[in-house]
Structure formats: C-alpha cells, structure tokens
Amino acid sequence: MDPITLSRWQFGLTTVYHFLFVPLTLGLGWFVAYMQTRYYQTKDEIFHKMAKFWGKLFLINFAIGVVTGIVQEFQFGMNWSEYSRYVGDIFGAPLAIEALLAFFMESTFLGIWVFGEGKVPEKVHLAAIWLVAIGSNLSALWILLANGWMQHPVGYVINQVNGRAELVDFFALVGNPKGWLFFWHTIAAGMATASFLILGVSAYHLLRKQNVDLFKRSFQMAVLVGLIASVLVFLGGHTNGQYMYETQPMKFASIEAHWETSKPASFSILTIGDLSGKREVWSIRVPYILSFLACNNFTCEVRGVNDIQAEYAATYGPGDYIPLMVVTYWTFRFMMTIGIVMILLSAFFLWSLRKPIENAKWMKWVPWVIVLPYIANMSGWFLTEMGRQPWIVQGLLTVEKAVSPNLTTLDLLISLIGYVGVYGTLAGAMFYLMKKYAIAGPDATLNESVDVDVAPSDSVAQLVGSQD
Amino acid sequence: MSYEFLQILWFILIAVLWIGFFFLEGFDFGVGMLLPFLGKKDEERRAIINTIGSVWDGNEVWLLTAGGATFAAFPHWYATMFSGFYLALFLLLIGLIIRGVSFEYRSKNPDPKWRNRFDWMIAVGSFLPSILLGTAFANLVRGVPINANMTYTGNLFTLLNPFGLIGGLTMVSVFLLHGANFLTLKLDGDLHERVHALSKKLYIFAAVMVVLLAITTYIFTDITNKIGINPGITPIASVVVLLVTIYFINRKMEGWAFFSTGIHIVLIQITFFTLMFPRVMISSTNPAYSLTIYNASSSQYTLTVMSIIALIFVPIVLAYQGWTYYMFRKRISTEKKALVY
Numbered sequence: 161m162d163p164i165t166l167s168r169w170q171f172g173l174t175t176v177y178h179f180l181f182v183p184l185t186l187g188l189g190w191f192v193a194y195m196q197t198r199y200y201q202t203k204d205e206i207f208h209k210m211a212k213f214w215g216k217l218f219l220i221n222f223a224i225g226v227v228t229g230i231v232q233e234f235q236f237g238m239n240w241s242e243y244s245r246y247v248g249d250i251f252g253a254p255l256a257i258e259a260l261l262a263f264f265m266e267s268t269f270l271g272i273w274v275f276g277e278g279k280v281p282e283k284v285h286l287a288a289i290w291l292v293a294i295g296s297n298l299s300a301l302w303i304l305l306a307n308g309w310m311q312h313p314v315g316y317v318i319n320q321v322n323g324r325a326e327l328v329d330f331f332a333l334v335g336n337p338k339g340w341l342f343f344w345h346t347i348a349a350g351m352a353t354a355s356f357l358i359l360g361v362s363a364y365h366l367l368r369k370q371n372v373d374l375f376k377r378s379f380q381m382a383v384l385v386g387l388i389a390s391v392l393v394f395l396g397g398h399t400n401g402q403y404m405y406e407t408q409p410m411k412f413a414s415i416e417a418h419w420e421t422s423k424p425a426s427f428s429i430l431t432i433g434d435l436s437g438k439r440e441v442w443s444i445r446v447p448y449i450l451s452f453l454a455c456n457n458f459t460c461e462v463r464g465v466n467d468i469q470a471e472y473a474a475t476y477g478p479g480d481y482i483p484l485m486v487v488t489y490w491t492f493r494f495m496m497t498i499g500i501v502m503i504l505l506s507a508f509f510l511w512s513l514r515k516p517i518e519n520a521k522w523m524k525w526v527p528w529v530i531v532l533p534y535i536a537n538m539s540g541w542f543l544t545e546m547g548r549q550p551w552i553v554q555g556l557l558t559v560e561k562a563v564s565p566n567l568t569t570l571d572l573l574i575s576l577i578g579y580v581g582v583y584g585t586l587a588g589a590m591f592y593l594m595k596k597y598a599i600a601g602p603d604a605t606l607n608e609s610v611d612v613d614v615a616p617s618d619s620v621a622q623l624v625g626s627q628d
Numbered sequence: 629m630s631y632e633f634l635q636i637l638w639f640i641l642i643a644v645l646w647i648g649f650f651f652l653e654g655f656d657f658g659v660g661m662l663l664p665f666l667g668k669k670d671e672e673r674r675a676i677i678n679t680i681g682s683v684w685d686g687n688e689v690w691l692l693t694a695g696g697a698t699f700a701a702f703p704h705w706y707a708t709m710f711s712g713f714y715l716a717l718f719l720l721l722i723g724l725i726i727r728g729v730s731f732e733y734r735s736k737n738p739d740p741k742w743r744n745r746f747d748w749m750i751a752v753g754s755f756l757p758s759i760l761l762g763t764a765f766a767n768l769v770r771g772v773p774i775n776a777n778m779t780y781t782g783n784l785f786t787l788l789n790p791f792g793l794i795g796g797l798t799m800v801s802v803f804l805l806h807g808a809n810f811l812t813l814k815l816d817g818d819l820h821e822r823v824h825a826l827s828k829k830l831y832i833f834a835a836v837m838v839v840l841l842a843i844t845t846y847i848f849t850d851i852t853n854k855i856g857i858n859p860g861i862t863p864i865a866s867v868v869v870l871l872v873t874i875y876f877i878n879r880k881m882e883g884w885a886f887f888s889t890g891i892h893i894v895l896i897q898i899t900f901f902t903l904m905f906p907r908v909m910i911s912s913t914n915p916a917y918s919l920t921i922y923n924a925s926s927s928q929y930t931l932t933v934m935s936i937i938a939l940i941f942v943p944i945v946l947a948y949q950g951w952t953y954y955m956f957r958k959r960i961s962t963e964k965k966a967l968v969y
Contacts, residue, residue: 219732219895220733220736221667222732223728223729223731223732223733224729226685226728227724227725227728227729228723228725230688230721231690231721231725232727233692233696234695234710234721236699236706236710237699237706237707237709238710238711238712238714238717238718239711241707241708241710241711242707243705243712244703244706245700245703245707245778247703248699248704248706248707248926249703249926249927249930250930251699252696252699252700252701252706252926252930253668253700253930253933253934255696255699255700256693256696256699256700256701256934257937258696259654259689259692259693259695259696259697260696260937260938260941260942260945261941263689263692263693264686264689264693264945264948264949267685267686267688267689268685268686268689268948268949268952270685271682271683271685271686271957272682272952274681274682275678275681275682275956276682276956277956279956280955284955312860319927324703326926326927326929326930327926327927327929327930327933330929330933340855341887348679349638372865374915397676401796438681522842540924549815553752553915564707564711564714565777565779566711566712566714566779566780567711567714571714571715571783574715574718575714575715575718576835577723581727581888582722582725586726587728588723589729589733590733591730593733593737593845595735596736596737616683
C-alpha cells in the first residue's frame with residue numbers, strides 16, 4: 161500500500177468519524193437553548209428538566225466532535241502538504257477565521273454553561289448556551305465555505321511566478337453559492353438529526369410511561385422541527401443538485417449513472433454496471449425526471465459522463481476524470497430515499513399527534529428512526545467528496561499531487577492504526593454513555609453527583625430505579 | 629501597509645498565539661499531569677479537574693488558532709512543519725483527544741475503575757503534548773533537515789536529539805510547576821497544603837531544567853552568531869524570573885508565584901521566536917533552504933484581509949475569555965455537595 165492510498169483512507173475515515181458527531185451538535189444545541197429559554201420565561205420545572213436531560217446528551221456527543229475536529233485542522237498540513245502550499249493563501253483564511261470566530265466562542269461559553277449554573281447570573285447562563293449553538297453553527301459555515309471553494313473555486317488567480325492559487329477577492333470566497341448551499345443543506349440536516357434523536361428517545365420513554373409529560377412535549381417539538389427540517393434538507397439538496405450540474409457536471413452525471421448526453425434526460429431508478437463500475441449493462445429509467453433535477457425543466461439537455469470525460473481530457477490532459485460511480489450512484493440513492501422517508505415519517509407522526517401517541521402500536525419501532533439521518537448524512541458526504549475525484553480542488557489540483565512527499569508507508573500505517581484504535585474505543589465509550597443516560601432519563605441526569613463509594617452495579621440500578 | 633510589515637506582523641501574531649497558548653494551556657497541562665498523583669480521593673480529583681474545567685477547552689483553542697493562522701499567513705511554514713513533524717503531531721493529537729474526552733466522560737460513570745482510567749488518560753494526554761511541543765520548539769530553534777523544495781527529510785528520531793529532549797523535559801517541568809502554582813491559587817484545605825509542598829519540589833526540577841536548557845542553547849543553536857555571548861535582556865530575565873519564583877512559593881505569595889512562572893513561559897517563548905526570526909523553519913541541511921517569513925508567506929492581499937479580521941476579533945475574544953476567568957475566580961473546595969460533576 162502506498163502512502164497516497166493510506167492518506168486517502170485516513171482522511172476519509174477520520175472525516176466521516178468526525179461528522180458522525182457534528183450534525184447532532186449543530187441541531188441539538190438549538191433545542192437545548194430553546195428549552196432553557198422556555199424555563200427562563202415560565203419557570204416551569206419541566207423545561208428545566210428537559211434542558212438538563214437533552215443537554216447531557218448534547219455534551220456527551222459534543223466532547224468527541226470537538227477533539228476529533230482538532231485532527232481535521234492539522235491533517236491538511238500533515239498529510240496534504242502540497243495541497244496546503246498550493247491553496248493555503250485562500251483555504252487557510254476560512255480555517256483561521258473559523259478558529260478565531262467560532263472555536264473560541266463555542267468552547268469558552270460551553271465552559272460557562274457547564275460550570276456556571278448557580279455561579280453566574282441566570283441570564284448569562286442562558287446566553288451561554290445560545291452562544292454555544294451559534295458558535296458551532298458558525299464553525300460549520302466557515303468550514304463549508306472552505307469546502308465549497310474546493311468544489312467550486314472562486315475569487316482566485318494562479319500566480320505564474322510561484323505556481324500557486326492566490327486570493328484576489330475575499331468576498332467571492334465568502335459569498336460562494338456552493339458554500340452557502342452546503343450550509344443550508346447541512347444545518348437543516350443537523351436539525352433533522354437532532355429531531356429524530358429526540359423522537360426516538362422520547363418514544364422509548366413514552367412506551368414505558370416514564371416522564372410522560374416531558375417526553376410528550378419533547379416529541380411534539382421534535383416532530384414539528386423534524387418535518388420542517390427534512391423538507392428544507394430536501395429542497396436544499398435539490399438546489400444543490402442544480403448548482404452541481406452547472407459547476408460540477410461530472411459529479412452530477414456520475415451520481416445518476418448518466419453515460420450519454422441526452423435531451424430530455426431520463427432518471428435511473430436502477431442501473432447495473434459491469435465490474436469496473438464504469439460501464440452500464442442494464443437499467444430501469446423514468447423519462448424526463450433527470451432533466452427536471454438538473455434544471456427545473458422537463459426537456460433540457462443533460463450532459464453525459466462520456467462527453468464530459470472527453471472534454472476534460474482535452475482541457476486537462478489525458479487521464480481518467482470519472483469518479484467511482486458505484487459509490488456516487490448508490491450513496492445518492494440511499495440519501496434521497498432516506499430523505500423522503502424522513503419527510504413522510506415526520507408528517508405521519510405529526511398527523512398521529514391527534515390521539516395520545518403513547519398507546520400507538522407502532523411506538524415500539526420509533527426508537528429505530530434515530531439511525532436514519534446518520535445514514536443519510538454519511539451518504540451525502542461520500543457522494544460530495546468522492547464525486548469530486550480525482551480532483552482535490554475541482555479543475556485545479558488532483559488528489560495525487562496534493563499528498564505530503566516525505567511520508568512513508570510506515571508513518572501512515574502507524575497513524576492510521578492509531579486513529580482507528582483510539583477512535584473505535586472512544587466510540588464504544590460514547591455509545592455506552594449515550595445509551596445509559598438516554599435510558600436512565602431526566603431524573604438521573606438531575607441527580608448526577610453519584611456517590612463513587614457505591615459499587616458500580618448498584619449505582620446504575622439506583623440511576624435507573626430512581627425514575628418516576 | 630507594506631508587504632514586509634504584514635509579514636512581520638503575522639510572525640508576531642503567531643508568536644503571540646503560541647505564547648498565549650503556552651501560558652494558559654501550560655497550567656492546565658500541568659494540572660492534568662498532577663491529577664492522579666495529587667488527588668487521593670474522588671472528590672479531590674474532581675476538585676482538581678474543576679479548577680480548570682471551565683477554561684481548558686478555551687485555552688486549547690489558542691493552539692488551534694495558532695495552527696489556523698499559520699496556515700493562512702505562512703502556508704509553507706504550516707505545510708513543512710506539519711508534514712515534517714508528522715508522527716510527533718500524531719502523538720500530540722492522540723494526547724489531546726484522549727484528554728479532552730476524559731474531562732467530559734470521567735464522571736459520567738460512578739465505577740472507580742472507569743474514573744481512574746480516565747484520570748490517567750488526562751495525565752498522559754497532558755504529558756504528551758507538553759513534551760512533544762517542547763521538543764518541537766527546541767528543534768525549530770536548532771534547525772532540522774529541510775531540502776531545497778521546503779520538504780523535511782528527517783524522521784521522528786531526528787527530533788529526539790539531546791537538545792530536543794532537553795527542550796521537551798524543560799517544558800514538562802515548567803508546566804508542572806506552573807500547574808502546581810495555579811492549583812495553590814484555586815484550592816483550599818488539606819489539598820491546598822499538599823500542592824504547596826509539592827510545588828517546592830517541582831521548583832527544583834524546573835530550575836535545573838531551565839538552567840540546563842539555557843546552557844545547551846549555546847552549544848546546539850546559532851545563538852552566538854545571531855546574538856553574541858551576551859544574549860540580551862529577555863533570556864536572562866526568563867531565567868532570573870524562574871529563579872526568584874521560589875521566594876514567592878516559600879512566602880505563600882501564590883498570585884505572584886503563578887504570575888512569575890507565567891512570565892517565565894512568556895519570556896522563554898519570546899527568546900525562542902527571537903532566535904528564529906526572520907526564519908520560521910531553519911534548515912540544518914543548508915541555511916539557504918530555510919523557510920523565512922518572506923518566502924513562506926501568503927500574498928499581500930490575504931495578509932491584509934486577515935489583519936483586518938484579526939484586528940476586529942482578537943480583542944473581542946480576549947475580552948470574553950478574560951471575563952470567564954473573572955467569573956470563575958473563586959477557590960474550589962472538595963466538599964462533595966459544592967462540586968460540579
């Protein structure tokens with residue numbers, strides 16, 4: 161295995177892992193801030209319990225998101241030094257701004273929120289959780305603007321003397337539609353992820369008739385937000401797709417397994433390729449739909465993979481410019497199917513709120529909805545990043561030329577195995593705690609200063625047994 | 629603003645970020661390393677963690693901002709250093725990861741074994757970055773093999789030379805003392821007395837290491853060519869400040885003791901950055917291959933944009949972070965009901 165393949169795997173694995181935790185942070189922060197605001201306004205103890213309980217799950221998740229984010233910031237220089245030299249003049253700016261604007265904000269105010277209750281004025285404590293939510297979402301904005309630039313470079317020139325890309329228009333970078341579309345799509349996905357977690361955990365407790373009032377309110381809140389967010393994710397995705405067709409036609413054609421340019425273009429429901437994943441063998445298609453996805457018009461022409469490949473070979477020199485289609489094609493279908501299922505599910509939950517839902521027969525299946533947004537989130541990033549291949553910066557630099565030249569296979573094996581080991585262990589600890597606290601419920605969260613002298617099994621029993 | 633002015637400005641700004649990081653995270657690394665040795669009971673360990681609980685994460689952002697600012701202002705410095713020190717930085721990241729998660733997770737399960745394991749992870753996760761950053765900075769001043777393409781040609785063991793290791797151990801010793809001095813400010817009761825006694829012992833370790841580092845700097849770096857035998861006021865002051873710290877410790881002038889280890893850290897870092905300037909990565913292969921603020925920097929446009937942003941937001945960040953310290957200025961007792969878990 162060569163360093164470049166290992167670097168790719170490492171970047172992919174660590175990034176996907178990091179993004180397992182990010183969407184929940186982005187969405188759940190707003191929920192907790194809202195709940196605490198309601199408590200501040202009404203002094204109704206139930207909102208206090210709600211904010212504490214969901215806030216605890218927020219913190220368990222947040223911890224891993226933050227520390228794995230540090231790796232992200234360092235990896236560009238560590239594994240992709242030639243990328244960093246080539247784009248640092250542009251790409252470094254949003255990263256530095258993210259740290260200065262967002263990281264300081266979320267970490268400082270998170271400290272105040274966790275340790276400040278009863279120590280700082282109530283208003284300050286409330287402001288702290290809002291600033292945490294704003295800070296984490298601001299962080300998403302800047303990193304997505306950075307990623308947006310990799311997908312659709314703007315506001316730059318290639319310096320002929322030193323051969324690198326240099327920034328000439330900061331406002332083009334900040335106003336890049338690609339970045340803002342990603343932001344829309346990602347923030348909505350974060351809200352949907354948080355909503356579905358709340359739905360699932362609430363359903364678990366409602367089934368057992370524990371803290372019914374609290375979890376009913378949580379459920380109602382999450383249903384409403386979940387429905388709006390899922391629709392926004394869908395619309396954002398559709399708009400993203402159209403912009404992708406304009407700016408990254410190859411990615412667009414590859415996620416649709418659309419080989420030949422056609423007018424109007426049909427949408428593939430199922431395409432079977434050959435073993436190389438680069439030739440179509442057989443497919444089922446719906447006419448006109450792909451044209452609509454590309455340009456909101458049922459009859460426009462949609463360019464196919466073969467045409468674009470020929471054009472790229474002419475522009476950038478001979479080479480293979482087709483992404484791994486089996487990945488882009490299927491991850492897109494996973495993402496879209498789950499997106500639609502999430503809209504339908506939240507609409508159904510909303511409709512069923514007419515009657516007491518805790519008695520519904522299907523309630524026992526609801527905890528499983530928690531996994532849906534996670535699969536969709538992962539799929540979305542797989543297709544976004546792998547659909548850009550072989551480019552690291554669309555049209556400017558390929559991944560192969562971006563890797564650090566000094567790294568050896570041994571270096572990468574050490575770090576890759578190290579990350580997998582540590583990340584795997586942490587995921588285990590995190591999953592254990594999430595489940596424990598989610599199941600133990602809000603009363604256990606409130607009495608958290610559990611005594612260490614008690615034997616472990618007893619104290620867990622105490623935690624669980626103290627529910628009403 | 630001229631291009632050269634901006635390049636110097638950003639060198640200073642990045643130096644300030646590193647100095648701020650070492651001053652702030654220096655004591656919470658020290659506290660982390662002392663945790664399993666100092667805290668005998670669970671409440672004591674929790675009290676020790678709570679002294680830094682609300683601030684360590686914000687302190688760590690100084691490092692992230694230093695990294696981000698280096699990327700934005702000196703992409704070649706960022707690229708050469710981060711790829712060159714690959715395995716050292718990998719270990720540093722592992723340290724920061726296990727440490728950060730442990731602060732949050734250690735109290736989430738009452739099992740004493742669970743808690744003890746996470747407490748040790750905090751200690752190891754504080755030790756690794758301290759020794760690695762100390763080693764890295766000593767090597768930055770000493771010079772590392774870099775070829776004409778700005779690529780590092782050594783490996784991890786190139787960094788583990790005697791001077792590098794002295795730098796690493798010095799940083800560990802100074803952070804331990806800085807952390808102990810911070811704890812004497814923040815704790816009370818029996819635990820406070822124990823920290824005070826410990827800081828006297830840690831002082832000896834730190835003083836020996838700092839003097840050793842000062843002497844070996846003359847042997848291993850180009851300080852005599854660059855500055856001459858008389859190093860000037862900053863390095864001398866940094867050693868003197870550390871040497872007088874024992875007076876404050878013995879007199880239980882805790883604020884002064886903490887302040888003086890902090891000032892020592894600031895002065896020693898200023899010395900390091902002065903020795904480097906205007907180089908940012910010194911090549912031991914050929915001085916002509918060194919990266920400097922001139923050949924490693926971003927364009928004038930990017931530096932101008934980043935200067936405006938820094939000018940607006942750095943004061944805001946300093947204000948609210950300073951205010952956090954003010955908010956949580958009280959001492960922390962080990963009484964169970966007063967502890968935040």
